[in-house]
Amino acid sequence: xxxxxxxxxxxxxxxxxxxxxxxxxxxxxxxxxxxxxxxxxxxxxxxxxxxxxxxxxxxxxxxxxxxxxxxxxxxxxxxxxxxxxxxxxxxxxxxxxxxxxxxxxxxxxxxxxxxxxxxxxxxxxxxxxxxxxxxxxxxxxxxxxxxxxxxxxxxxxxxxxxxxxxxxxxxxxxxxxxxxxxxxxxxxxxxxxxxxxxxxxxxxxxxxxxxxxxxxxxxxxxxxxxxxxxxxxxxxxxxxxxxxxxxxxxxxxxxxxxxxxxxxxxxxxxxxxxxxxxxxxxxxxxxxxxxxxxxxxxxxxxxxxxxxxxxxxxxxxxxxxxxxxxxxxxxxxxxxxxxxxxxxxxxxxxxxxxxxxxxxxxxxxxxxxxxxxxxxxxxx
Amino acid sequence: xxxxxxxxxxxxxxxxxxxxxxxxxxxxxxxxxxxxxxxxxxxxxxxxxxxxxxxxxxxxxxxxxxxxxxxxxxxxxxxxxxxxxxxxxxxxxxxxxxxxxxxxxxxxxxxxxxxxxxxxxxxxxxxxxxxxxxxxxxxxxxxxxxxxxxxxxxxxxxxxxxxxxxxxxxxxxxxxxxxxxxxxxxxxxxxxxxxxxxxxxxxxxxxxxxxxxxxxxxxxxxxxxxxxxxxxxxxxxxxxxxxxxxxxx
Numbered sequence: 001x002x003x004x005x006x007x008x009x010x011x012x013x014x015x016x017x018x019x020x021x022x023x024x025x026x027x028x029x030x031x032x033x034x035x036x037x038x039x040x041x042x043x044x045x046x047x048x049x050x051x052x053x054x055x056x057x058x059x060x061x062x063x064x065x066x067x068x069x070x071x072x073x074x075x076x077x078x079x080x081x082x083x084x085x086x087x088x089x090x091x092x093x094x095x096x097x098x099x100x101x102x103x104x105x106x107x108x109x110x111x112x113x114x115x116x117x118x119x120x121x122x123x124x125x126x127x128x129x130x131x132x133x134x135x136x137x138x139x140x141x142x143x144x145x146x147x148x149x150x151x152x153x154x155x156x157x158x159x160x161x162x163x164x165x166x167x168x169x170x171x172x173x174x175x176x177x178x179x180x181x182x183x184x185x186x187x188x189x190x191x192x193x194x195x196x197x198x199x200x201x202x203x204x205x206x207x208x209x210x211x212x213x214x215x216x217x218x219x220x221x222x223x224x225x226x227x228x229x230x231x232x233x234x235x236x237x238x239x240x241x242x243x244x245x246x247x248x249x250x251x252x253x254x255x256x257x258x259x260x261x262x263x264x265x266x267x268x269x270x271x272x273x274x275x276x277x278x279x280x281x282x283x284x285x286x287x288x289x290x291x292x293x294x295x296x297x298x299x300x301x302x303x304x305x306x307x308x309x310x311x312x313x314x315x316x317x318x319x320x321x322x323x324x325x326x327x328x329x330x331x332x333x334x335x336x337x338x339x340x341x342x343x344x345x346x347x348x349x350x351x352x353x354x355x356x357x358x359x360x361x362x363x364x365x366x367x368x369x370x371x372x373x374x375x376x377x378x379x380x
Numbered sequence: 381x382x383x384x385x386x387x388x389x390x391x392x393x394x395x396x397x398x399x400x401x402x403x404x405x406x407x408x409x410x411x412x413x414x415x416x417x418x419x420x421x422x423x424x425x426x427x428x429x430x431x432x433x434x435x436x437x438x439x440x441x442x443x444x445x446x447x448x449x450x451x452x453x454x455x456x457x458x459x460x461x462x463x464x465x466x467x468x469x470x471x472x473x474x475x476x477x478x479x480x481x482x483x484x485x486x487x488x489x490x491x492x493x494x495x496x497x498x499x500x501x502x503x504x505x506x507x508x509x510x511x512x513x514x515x516x517x518x519x520x521x522x523x524x525x526x527x528x529x530x531x532x533x534x535x536x537x538x539x540x541x542x543x544x545x546x547x548x549x550x551x552x553x554x555x556x557x558x559x560x561x562x563x564x565x566x567x568x569x570x571x572x573x574x575x576x577x578x579x580x581x582x583x584x585x586x587x588x589x590x591x592x593x594x595x596x597x598x599x600x601x602x603x604x605x606x607x608x609x610x611x612x613x614x615x616x617x618x619x620x621x622x623x624x625x626x627x628x629x
Contacts, residue, residue, distance in 0.1 A: 012381070051438050052382065118438050121420070121598065257381075263470035264382045266437050270472055271418050271465075272599045273538040273574055334381070 001320050001357040003349075004041035004328035005034050006078060006235055009056035010261065012334040020055055026339045028065055030331060033343050035070035037350030040359075041108060042066050043078035043197075043328050046086070049122045052334065053261040060095045067103035075103050078197060078328070079112035079179040082137035083130050084156050085123040086114070089137045093144040093164050100168040107170065110197050111138055112179030115277065117266040127268045128276050132156065138176065138192055142225035145173040172226040177233070182278060186214045186232075193223030197328075198234035203302045204322050207234060211323035231325045236305045238329035239337065240349040244308035248299065250337060251306020258333035305329065309352035316357065382438075385430025385466070389547065389558040389618035392431060394588050395478045395497035396558065398549040402615065402629055404493040407453060408608045413505060414567075415446040415512050416541075416601045417526040417577045419594035421464075429589055430475060431618035433560060433625055434466040434545065441465035442594055443474055444526040444579065446514030447607075448505040449486070457486035460503035460516045460524060461496070462587040463544065468560075468622035472542040475560075477589040480516050494609055495546035495561040497588075511575070512602045523583035528600035531573035538574075539601055541567050550615060560616040562626075568606040575600050 011023050031042050044059035044066075056062065063075040080092050100107035113130035114120055120127050133156040144150050144164035151161030168174055177197040178189035189196040196214050198207070211232050218230050237258070239251030268277040303319065305312050305327070319327060331342050419442050426440035443463040450456050459481045463474035480501035481487040490496040503516045503524075513527035543564030550559040577597035584592040617625035 013383075049438070117598065121439070121596070260470055261382065263472075264435055264438050264467055266439065266441070266465075269538075269540050270542065271441060273534055273540065273572070273601055275535055275538055278538075 001316065001324070002040035002326040002359055003354065003357075004043055004076065004233070004326060005030065005039055005238075005346075006043045006045075006328040006330050007056060007062070008045050008047065008054040008330065008333070009062070010053055010258070010333040010335075011055045012052060023055070023335065024062070026335075026342075027062070028069060029339070030342055030346065031066045031073065032069055033346050035073040037346055038354055039073055039346075039350075040326065041074040041076045041328070043076035043108070043110070045078055046081050048086070048119050050116070050118060050265055053265060060099055064099055064102055067099065067106060074106040074108055075099065076108035076177075077110045078199075079110035079177070081114050081119075082111050082134040083113055083120070083123070083125045084133060085125040089140055089157055090144065090159065090164055092137065093141045094166070096141075096174065097145060097166045097168045100170055100174050101166060103169075105169040107168065107174040108177060109141075109174045110177040110179060111194070115181060115267060117268050117271050120268060127272050127274050129156075131276050138178075138194070138224040142173050142176070146226055175229040175231075176225050177229065177231075180210070184278075186210045187217055190214045190217035191221050193218060193221040193225065193228035193230070195229040195231040195233065198232070201235065201237075201304070204318055207319070207324065208322040215323065232323060233326035233328055234319065234324050235328050235330065236303070236319075238331055238345060238349060239306045240309060240312055240345045240353065242308060242348065244311055247307040247311070250341070251300065251304070253336045254330070254333055255301075255304060255306070257336045258330065261333060309348060312349065312353045313356045316353070320357070382435045382467070383427055384432050384621070385434045385436070386427045387429060387431050389431045392477075392547045392588075392618070393549060393558050395499060396547045396549055397491045397495055397497065398551065398556065399492065399495055399561065400551045402550065402552075402561070402612045404612050406608055406611045407489075407493075408606055409449050409452040409454060410606045411450065411452070411570075412605055412607045413446075413448045413507065414601075414603045414605055414607075415505060415514050415526075415528060417444040417514070417528060417579060418442070418465075418598040418600065419444075419577060419579060420596035420598060422591070422593040422595050425591040425593075429464045429477070429592060430466050431547075431560070433616050433618045433620055433622045434468055434473065434475060437465045437467060437472075441598065442589075442592060444514065444524065444582075446503065446505040446526075454486035454489050455484055456482075457484055458482050458503045458505050459486070459490070459496075459498075460514050462524070462589060464589065464592070465542075466545070468545060468562075468616060468626070471622070473545045473562075474542050475545050475547070477592075478587045494563050494612070495548035497547065507602075518583070518586055521583070522581045523586040525581035526577070526579045526600075528573070528575040528602050529578055531575040531602055534572050534574045534601075536569040536572050536603075539567070539569060539572055539603060541565070545616065547618065558618055560618050561612060562614040562616065563612070564610055566608040566610070567603070568608075569603050570606070571604040573602045575602070
């Protein structure tokens with residue numbers, strides 16, 4: 001089991017007094033502590049226009065800052081929006097390669113397509129097309145990374161033969177992931193040999209079904225990249241406190257605030273009926289977390305990692321038994337939890353929860369850093 | 381936290397009915413034609429359109445809805461409604477500002493039993509092969525003209541209809557005051573089309589939504605559905621956040 005931290009970068013109103021600057025730098029401080037504590041990765045979303053919920057519109061910059069201030073922690077795009085109106089695929093490939101170089105081969109490359117009208121409408125993108133464009137991106141970006149020159153003529157874009165530069169530091173390229181929020185997307189990830197980057201807050205039974213479908217299908221995959229990244233990550237909340245009741249109560253403020261904010265956005269399906277978005281995805285799932293009034297939670301929902309270390313160990317063992325390889329934790333929303341408490345929670349998790357878990361799960365994934373180091377040393 | 385509405389509930393009651401009995405039985409109206417034209421609206425007035433219990437969506441929206449039933453338990457009727465998209469806590473909802481219905485049993489029932497803010501008029505829902513439209517005139521003035529253009533079939537399950545929060549003067553516990561009455565109809569869709577949304581005329585003052593300005597088309601849908609109007613289960617105090625002000629009946 002690996003552990004990551006996951007950023008939406010939620011900024012409360014009023015947006016004055018340098019609040020965005022403050023929140024960003026608090027996030028960076030958390031990342032530095034997470035690196036010291038031994039977290040595996042830091043992930044940052046790409047969202048646009050999502051007031052208060054996420055002010056993380058340039059994750060590649062945030063992740064670069066993370067990489068520059070840390071030593072071990074991997075940096076993850078969670079995710080790059082693979083829609084032309086958001087990111088041209090060549091630019092996505094170039095930026096990722098630079099981030100991989102600057103981080104000494106620590107990039108995890110997540111892909112996805114956005115689930116809100118707030119964003120797709122704002123970018124004048126057609127919700128009907130996003131599955132198709134995402135598919136093209138996942139096929140072509142690894143080719144741009146691994147071929148000296150590359151040309152392409154497709155549906156979402158075309159390019160005459162050019163050298164897309166620089167190339168990633170990790171060889172053959174960084175691990176690739178798919179954001180999984182809609183049911184069935186884990187199959188899309190498996191069929192393309194990509195990691196399943198869960199972004200919804202489901203229960204154990206739902207997750208176990210997803211994992212089983214993923215593991216079963218990935219055996220026969222046709223990898224989008226040059227290797228298979230068979231890993232299942234899920235997202236969760238984290239608030240760890242020595243006193244269980246305090247941990248749950250404080251953590252419930254976090255889960256409630258996050259779900260409440262998410263519900264204010266406009267999922268595609270609510271206003272733009274399309275088969276491309278069969279359900280509201282992240283937003284509906286997160287609403288389940290907001291059924292309680294923020295701050296009034298007395299018990300923690302199944303699987304949510306809030307409470308004392310013993311409770312967290314117990315819950316994470318259950319996730320592990322569902323076949324989950326990695327949990328990425330959301331640490332705050334709307335600055336509901338004071339920074340010092342967030343940092344204390346991270347440290348306590350590192351001291352008393354992490355030692356109960358080892359990463360002994362065999363994976364078909366080549367360890368990217370070893371490959372990168374090998375390539376840099378002239379190995380095969 | 382998200383922006384709350386700041387309209388005085390008393391200002392939202394110009395067309396609100398009085399409901400003396402909330403013990404409404406469910407009723408199914410078969411084969412209703414439903415046109416739903418959705419636009420983003422000017423955000424400068426979004427808070428003024430909603431009571432404090434509700435949040436505007438991000439971005440704020442308006443739904444122009446035309447319905448026509450050719451027969452059924454309430455007889456034939458045509459109904460045009462303007463609804464502001466919103467959230468009651470975490471729930472997707474719509475607040476009707478005004479509705480216009482043809483005269484008859486339907487207008488009475490929809491007003492008295494489900495709190496639609498209806499005035500009597502002659503809305504016209506037209507179905508053509510290349511478009512569907514809803515039009516409402518006030519005397520010689522067209523106060524609403526909205527259409528779906530270039531319909532293409534979509535799956536019956538692709539549509540999502542949200543519940544309404546109807547402002548009504550509710551007689552309860554010996555007191556009559558404005559409440560938000562939750563009306564969450566079930567739609568059993570038998571045919572669905574989707575097309576471009578276009579609003580050609582919209583008089584915000586007529587629709588009791590001062591300064592509401594549709595500014596950016598999202599999409600329009602046109603369906604045939606059996607609509608079951610529900611038994612009323614919840615009402616909400618318009619002055620309190622819905623998460624604490626909702627009352628189960």
